[in-house]
Amino acid sequence: MSPQKTLFHISHSRYLQHETDGDDHPEIPARLEEVNCQLQRLARTNQIICLEPCEAERRWILAIHSNDYLLRFEETALTGHSYFGHPDNRLGYYTYEIALLAAGAGLAGIDLAEKEPHATIFCSVRPPGHHAEKSMALGFCFLNNVAIAARYWQDKYQRRRIAIIDFDAHHGNGIQAAFEESPEVFYLSIHEHPTFSFPGTGYAEENGTGAGIGMTLNITLLPGAKDTEVQNAFTRQIEPALEDFKPEVLIIAAGFDGHRLDDMSGLAYSSMLYRFFGQEIAALGRRHCQGRVITILEGGYHLPSLGESFTEYCSGLLQSTEEVGKCSSVAL
Numbered sequence: 001m002s003p004q005k006t007l008f009h010i011s012h013s014r015y016l017q018h019e020t021d022g023d024d025h026p027e028i029p030a031r032l033e034e035v036n037c038q039l040q041r042l043a044r045t046n047q048i049i050c051l052e053p054c055e056a057e058r059r060w061i062l063a064i065h066s067n068d069y070l071l072r073f074e075e076t077a078l079t080g081h082s083y084f085g086h087p088d089n090r091l092g093y094y095t096y097e098i099a100l101l102a103a104g105a106g107l108a109g110i111d112l113a114e115k116e117p118h119a120t121i122f123c124s125v126r127p128p129g130h131h132a133e134k135s136m137a138l139g140f141c142f143l144n145n146v147a148i149a150a151r152y153w154q155d156k157y158q159r160r161r162i163a164i165i166d167f168d169a170h171h172g173n174g175i176q177a178a179f180e181e182s183p184e185v186f187y188l189s190i191h192e193h194p195t196f197s198f199p200g201t202g203y204a205e206e207n208g209t210g211a212g213i214g215m216t217l218n219i220t221l222l223p224g225a226k227d228t229e230v231q232n233a234f235t236r237q238i239e240p241a242l243e244d245f246k247p248e249v250l251i252i253a254a255g256f257d258g259h260r261l262d263d264m265s266g267l268a269y270s271s272m273l274y275r276f277f278g279q280e281i282a283a284l285g286r287r288h289c290q291g292r293v294i295t296i297l298e299g300g301y302h303l304p305s306l307g308e309s310f311t312e313y314c315s316g317l318l319q320s321t322e323e324v325g326k327c328s329s330v331a332l
């Protein structure tokens with residue numbers, strides 16, 4: 001019998017308190033309830049270690065967002081407004097603190113990855129982050145969890161060369177904007193073509209600016225794109241690009257809304273594609289980064305597909321991992 005694999009799952013019960021209800025908003029607490037149900041399934045064949053993050057300190061948030069924006073965000077939440085900036089970005093009284101907790105998950109994941117380099121780490125957070133820009137909430141996102149994590153990894157641990165792979169169905173405009181001038185952070189996104197999809201950015205021609213030219217790779221897919229196209233793009237474009245870049249660490253923006261049953265995009269992925277992502281990403285992490293990889297949840301709105309895709313992705317990550325050392329924490 002093969003040794004049991006370990007998944008470190010970083011999440012917080014308070015993420016369920018981020019209120020977006022009304023008007024059939026798709027980004028709802030039930031998304032994480034679905035993920036938590038699936039964890040029980042994964043726990044049948046793997047060890048699951050659950051960790052709760054702290055709020056990210058303000059200094060790490062300020063590395064990506066403006067002080068004025070943070071003040072406006074906090075005030076909007078505390079004064080009882082139902083949305084921030086655009087009706088898509090619904091919020092409740094606790095949303096500001098919960099967003100700080102969501103940003104904290106990536107930082108906790110990085111601390112763990114530094115202590116346990118081959119640990120398999122998934123951060124299940126709400127609200128998501130990859131559309132949030134320096135001074136703008138967008139697409140259900142308030143704080144850019146992935147971008148904040150990348151800066152933290154650089155500033156706290158001096159990991160300069162960071163690759164971010166974003167497989168959410170939508171382009172992560174906020175991550176791109178944060179690092180498009182940086183020669184040290186390589187943003188690679190595979191998403192539905194911006195002509196057909198929110199937020200309308202992420203054309204293949206957008207490849208970075210100034211010193212960051214060549215450090216943004218946008219791979220666009222037409223509506224209806226299936227697993228094979230994505231697998232080909234991954235092995236023919238993403239893997240060689242990382243071979244050249246040689247990242248020290250990997251951060252994954254994991255959105256599951258490219259699933260064929262998720263109507264937030266026109267993509268037609270199967271759940272098994274996410275197992276492929278997991279396997280390939282674990283292998284890339286071992287090849288380039290001594291296993292230092294963290295994954296942070298972005299989108300995924302069709303609940304059964306989100307749950308199944310999450311399970312396949314984690315199974316893929318775990319399938320090829322080497323067993324990590326023992327950590328003293330709470331096990332399910």
Ligand SMILES: [Zn+2]
Pocket residue numbers: 168169170255257264298299300
């Ligand atoms: Zn998305």
